[in-house]
Amino acid sequence: MDKRLPDTADDARPEPARDVLLDIRNLHVSVPGKGSSKTIIDGLSLQLRSGEIVALVGESGSGKSMTALSLMRLLPSAASITGGQVLFRGRDVLGMSPAELNHLRGGHIAMIFQQPQGMLDPTSRVGVQVAEALWKHRRPDRSSVKERVIKLLADVGIPAPASRIDCYAHELSGGMAQRVMIAAAMSGEPQLLIADEPTTALDVTVQVQILKLLDEQRRKRNLAILLITHDLSIVSAIADRVAVMYAGRIVEEGPAREILKQPRHPYTRALVQCSLLKADANGRLYSIPAAPTALATGQGCRFLPRCPTAAANGISAHCLEQEPQLSIYDASCMARCWAVACNDHPAMAASGTHA
Amino acid sequence: MIDSRIDMAPRSHATVGRPFVEVTDLKKHYMMRAGLSLKALDGVSFSIREGEVLGLVGESGCGKSTIARVLMRLTSATGGEARIDQRNVLTLNGPDLRRMRRTMQLVFQDPYAALDPRMTLGNSMLLPMIQNELGTRDTLRATVLQMLEEVGLDASFAERYPRECSGGQLQRVVIGRALLLKPRFLVCDEPTSALDASMRTQILNLLVDLKQRFGLTLLMISHDLRVVKHMCDRIAVMYLGQIVEIADRDELFARPRHPYTRALISSALIDETGLDGAASYLKGDLPSPLAPPPGCRLQTRCRFATQPCTSEMPLLRDAGDGHLVRCHHWEKLDLTSVTYRAAGTPDAATTGP
Numbered sequence: 028m029d030k031r032l033p034d035t036a037d038d039a040r041p042e043p044a045r046d047v048l049l050d051i052r053n054l055h056v057s058v059p060g061k062g063s064s065k066t067i068i069d070g071l072s073l074q075l076r077s078g079e080i081v082a083l084v085g086e087s088g089s090g091k092s093m094t095a096l097s098l099m100r101l102l103p104s105a106a107s108i109t110g111g112q113v114l115f116r117g118r119d120v121l122g123m124s125p126a127e128l129n130h131l132r133g134g135h136i137a138m139i140f141q142q143p144q145g146m147l148d149p150t151s152r153v154g155v156q157v158a159e160a161l162w163k164h165r166r167p168d169r170s171s172v173k174e175r176v177i178k179l180l181a182d183v184g185i186p187a188p189a190s191r192i193d194c195y196a197h198e199l200s201g202g203m204a205q206r207v208m209i210a211a212a213m214s215g216e217p218q219l220l221i222a223d224e225p226t227t228a229l230d231v232t233v234q235v236q237i238l239k240l241l242d243e244q245r246r247k248r249n250l251a252i253l254l255i256t257h258d259l260s261i262v263s264a265i266a267d268r269v270a271v272m273y274a275g276r277i278v279e280e281g282p283a284r285e286i287l288k289q290p291r292h293p294y295t296r297a298l299v300q301c302s303l304l305k306a307d308a309n310g311r312l313y314s315i316p317a318a319p320t321a322l323a324t325g326q327g328c329r330f331l332p333r334c335p336t337a338a339a340n341g342i343s344a345h346c347l348e349q350e351p352q353l354s355i356y357d358a359s360c361m362a363r364c365w366a367v368a369c370n371d372h373p374a375m376a377a378s379g380t381h382a
Numbered sequence: 383m384i385d386s387r388i389d390m391a392p393r394s395h396a397t398v399g400r401p402f403v404e405v406t407d408l409k410k411h412y413m414m415r416a417g418l419s420l421k422a423l424d425g426v427s428f429s430i431r432e433g434e435v436l437g438l439v440g441e442s443g444c445g446k447s448t449i450a451r452v453l454m455r456l457t458s459a460t461g462g463e464a465r466i467d468q469r470n471v472l473t474l475n476g477p478d479l480r481r482m483r484r485t486m487q488l489v490f491q492d493p494y495a496a497l498d499p500r501m502t503l504g505n506s507m508l509l510p511m512i513q514n515e516l517g518t519r520d521t522l523r524a525t526v527l528q529m530l531e532e533v534g535l536d537a538s539f540a541e542r543y544p545r546e547c548s549g550g551q552l553q554r555v556v557i558g559r560a561l562l563l564k565p566r567f568l569v570c571d572e573p574t575s576a577l578d579a580s581m582r583t584q585i586l587n588l589l590v591d592l593k594q595r596f597g598l599t600l601l602m603i604s605h606d607l608r609v610v611k612h613m614c615d616r617i618a619v620m621y622l623g624q625i626v627e628i629a630d631r632d633e634l635f636a637r638p639r640h641p642y643t644r645a646l647i648s649s650a651l652i653d654e655t656g657l658d659g660a661a662s663y664l665k666g667d668l669p670s671p672l673a674p675p676p677g678c679r680l681q682t683r684c685r686f687a688t689q690p691c692t693s694e695m696p697l698l699r700d701a702g703d704g705h706l707v708r709c710h711h712w713e714k715l716d717l718t719s720v721t722y723r724a725a726g727t728p729d730a731a732t733t734g735p
Contacts (some may be wrong), residue, residue, distance in 0.1 A: 086578040087549075186666075201442070202667050230441035230605060230668070231649040235661040242657055257578060260653040264660070287653075301579040304608040310590065312583035312612065 048218055048251050049075040049098070054111035056090075056097055056275075067093055067106065069275040077218060078249040080242070082262040082283060084298070085272035091255045094272075095221045098253075099132055115219070134164035137212035141224040143204035147196035153180075153207050154192030160215030179210040183240055202233035209240060213248070220244075223255045238265050259302040263287045271295045274329045277353065281360030292362040293336040326350060328365065336366055345369065402432040402599045403453075403567060408462035410448050420672050422448040424623040425462070427698075430616075435593065435600040437610030437631070439646065440620035443671055446603045450569045453601075454488050455479060466567055484514055487560035491572035493552035497544045503552075504540030507559045514563060525562065532595075533558040533588060550581030554588065561596060568593075569601045574609060586612060607650040611635060619643045622671055622679040625698065629705040637718065639707040641684050644717040651720060659721035678710065685722055686711050 056068035068090045075081050083091045096102045098113055100120060113120040115135065123131060137160070140146050148156055157176045161167050167175060173192070180188035183206040196204060205225060212220055222241065226234035242265055245252055254266055262269050266283040271294065279292040290296045300313040307313070316333050328346045331337055337346055345351070345365040353361040354368040362368075410423040422445045430436045438446045451457045452472075453464055459472050466486060474482050490496045497506050507526045508519060516522065527537045533554040544552055553573065560568060570589065574582040586609065593600055602613050610617050611631060618628040619642065627640040638644045645663035652660040664683045669675055678696050681687040690696075690710045698708045709715070 086580065200667050231607075232441065232645055232661075232664050233667065235649050235652060235657065238652075239657045239661055259579070260650075262653075264652045264655075264657050298579055301583045304583065304586075304612050306612060312587050314583040314587065315580040 046076045047074050048077045048116060049073075049253075050112075050114040051094075051098070052112040052114065054094070054097060054113065055109045056093055056102065056106055057109050058106045064109075066109075067275050068097065070111070071272075071275070071277060073270055073277065073280075075219065075251045075253060077251050078245060079268065080245060080252040080254055080266045082254045082256060082266035082269045083272060084256055084259060084262060084269060086257060086298075089272040090275040091272050092223055095138070095223050095253065095255055098221060099136055099138060100128055101132075130164070133160040133212075133215040133217070135215075135217055136219045136221065137215055137217040138221040138223065139205070139208045139212050139225050141227050143201060143208045143228075144196055144199075146208060147199075147204060149196050151195075152192065153194045153196065153199070157192075157207065157211045157214055160211060164215040176210075176214070179214050180207070182213070183207070183210045183244075184236070185210070200233075201229050202236060205229065205237050206240065209237075209244065213244065216248075217250070219251045219253065221253045221255070224257070225254070226261065227256070227258065234261070241265065259287060259299060271298070276329070276363065277361075278330065278364070279360070279362045280353070281357070285357070286360060291356055291360070291367045292330075292364045293334050293366070294330050295362075297333075297335055328363075330364075336364075340366075399432050401429040402434075402467060403430040403436075403601070404463075404465040405429065405449075405453075406463045406465075408449070408452065408464060409460040410445075410452055410457070411460040414672060418672055421623045421674070422671070423452065423459075423462075426620075426623070426625055428618050428625060428628060430599055430601060432599055433597065434616065435602055435614045437614030437617040438601060438603045438620060439605060439607060439610055439617060441605060441668060443622075443668060444620040445623045446620055447571055450488060450571045450601070450603055453569060454486060455483070456488075480514075484563045485565050486567040486569065487563060487565040489553075489557055489560050489568065489570045489573050491575050493549055493556045493576070494544060496556050497552060499544050501543075502540065503542050503544065503547070503555045507540075507555065507562060510559060511562055516563075529558040529562055530555075532561070532592070534584075548581070549577050550584060553577065553581075553585050557585075557588065557592065561592060564596075565598070567599045567601070569603070571603045572605065573602075575604070575606065582609075589613065607646055619646065622668070622674050624679060624708065625706075626680070626708045627706065628698075630703075633703070633705055637705075639701050639705065639712045639715070639717065640709050641686055641715065641717065642680050648720050648722075655720050662722035678708075686715060 051071060051073045054068055054071045055066060057064040057066045071094060083094060085091050093102065093106065097108055098120065102108065108121055115131065120131065154176050157179055158172055161172060161175060176192055177188045180191055185191055185203060185206050199207060225241070226237050229237060238261060241252060244250055256262065263284050268281065269283040269286050270277045270280040271292065272278065273294050279286060279290060279295045286295065287299055290299050297315045301315065304312060316338070326348055328351055331342065331346050343365060351363050351365045351368055353363045355361050356367050406427050408423050408426040412420040412422060414420055426449065428436065438449065440446050452459045455471060463470050464472050469482065471482055497503065504526050507529065508522055511517065511522050512519065526540055530537060530539055535551060535554055539551070539555065573589065574585050577585060590613070592598065602610055604610050614631055616628065616630050617634050618625050619640065620626065621642050627634070627643045634643065635647060638647055641663060648655055648663055649660045663685060666683045669682055675682050677693045678687065678691040681691045684691065696708050696710045698706045701707050701712060
């Protein structure tokens with residue numbers, strides 16, 4: 028089970044520490060486009076440790092949900108993984124047999140989504156749905172199942188859980204439905220939870236409660252959580268690390284609070300400024316110039332057409348000619364930007380990452 | 383002959399003056415099975431002065447979108463009055479209603495759903511003008527192109543279909559289409575909730591510009607306090623079909639008087655307060671609107687609920703300078719702290735910023 032696959036030569040990241048639970052290496056995903064295929068995730072690498080919450084942020088279309096689906100091998104049939112590795116506890120998910128995948132999904136990696144009401148089966152009782160992963164992955168004693176389901180529901184803060192197991196999804200509020208989804212995810216005792224916009228459809232006061240619950244679960248169970256969101260305001264409140272995606276690649280990564288307080292990549296900076304909704308002296312809100320462009324296959328930095336730094340300081344030859352690599356700028360922060368790489372750590376520019 | 387070009391000259395803008403919209407004791411009850419009624423609006427009163435932007439915030443199910451639908455006559459009211467420019471829109475019918483509808487327009491949350499996928503954007507924009515007999519297809523084309531420019535899009539968008547555009551671009555089209563009928567009152571129901579952060583700021587900037595340019599009076603419905611804080615002059619907070627607080631924007635954010643308003647503001651400041659701080663003022667979930675609790679509607683979730691709260695419905699009272707609040711305890715409560723601290727335990731909650 029824990030057999031480690033040999034490292035690939037093209038991954039220049041340091042050897043992962045022993046407690047790394049999920050190690051995504053140089054992942055490529057493409058979909059068929061007009062004529063040629065289009066790369067939607069382009070060499071993404073990311074690691075998660077047990078008990079850690081990592082937020083994957085970016086605008087719609089940046090590839091964050093596709094990344095999540097790749098981890099579970101749940102990509103839509105048109106999309107295909109064209110390269111890289113997804114090592115979960117040292118085993119490559121991309122090489123797993125259907126039986127192994129069945130065990131992985133729900134038993135090791137669980138997932139919750141934006142619309143809890145839509146993800147619950149409207150025709151089956153809540154208790155049955157929560158017990159599903161329990162039956163499948165934990166071979167419970169028949170007589171103990173009801174008790175364990177009630178305990179799971181109580182554990183996610185559902186009042187009077189014993190009376191709730193016979194409810195249907197439509198009888199639950201949005202917040203309650205998301206709690207049930209979390210209980211159902213936890214029943215398989217996974218080590219990793221992928222939460223794709225788990226609070227986006229919820230009201231603010233309920234959103235806070237669900238985030239608190241996720242935080243509690245990770246502490247109690249030493250659970251790793253990959254939180255996918257476009258809402259930066261929740262990131263610094265809950266996440267340990269953040270990875271910012273743009274056009275299928277990570278452009279900045281590091282400790283959440285540090286990155287959001289002092290982002291170095293122009294895209295992260297622009298996103299942070301947009302999400303603050305603070306007007307300037309003229310009463311204007313900051314906005315990023317153009318819409319995200321579709322993935323270009325040309326050379327140069329992908330953010331260049333929208334880059335405020337380039338617009339203000341002029342475009343350097345570097346930016347035009349070569350895609351920057353992720354370079355380390357502080358002990359634990361990385362950004363994919365020539366300005367960061369050249370000005371601060373020229374020596375790091377080449378060694379920070381993979382091809 | 384009707385002038386086919388829109389009047390692009392700015393009106394005597396931003397004269398925040400007489401009440402333009404006056405809603406009094408508005409009620410909307412939906413009859414449900416077994417004689418139950420859902421009081422989506424339970425006696426809502428507010429007014430918006432000409433040129434003013436009023437924000438309406440609250441959680442889903444509180445009735446904010448119902449207000450928009452009732453004002454636009456997309457659904458009937460159970461009782462009350464809604465005067466727009468001194469005419470009660472709830473009693474208008476036939477040609478009068480048709481004429482009135484032109485002066486008030488609605489922008490919805492999801493631009494993909496608001497535009498016909500099989501129609502070019504230009505035709506989508508033309509249709510309401512043709513239906514209102516503002517001119518013919520040929521005479522109105524120039525008007526559409528002019529409006530596209532006004533909302534920051536080039537003429538080529540007239541020939542595009544919704545699927546070829548981003549959400550932000552479509553929301554511009556939806557806003558442009560609403561303005562083509564020269565409304566004086568624009569209701570925006572979560573206009574930026576479906577958009578990414580960078581698109582959101584663009585649309586909000588556009589709305590501010592257009593409001594000035596066309597001299598609009600605006601009702602901004604949103605669950606996002608940052609959005610209303612930026613856009614609005616005054617803000618009304620709703621909970622389960624009632625307004626619980628109304629105040630000028632700065633006053634509301636500096637001195638919220640209602641525990642629910644405080645909770646909303648704290649939740650929106652989650653990046654500053656942390657998880658514990660943001661969640662500290664309220665407990666539990668929204669009760670079913672079919673069976674709201676007796677007395678104060680917030681009593682099941684409020685940290686400060688005591689005896690009168692569980693039996694007596696508080697009235698909307700003036701706390702000074704038109705700051706209205708619906709709470710039995712408003713005079714005694716100190717809600718200035720971002721996080722709730724239980725009495726006697728000053729350090730019980732995590733510290734705010």
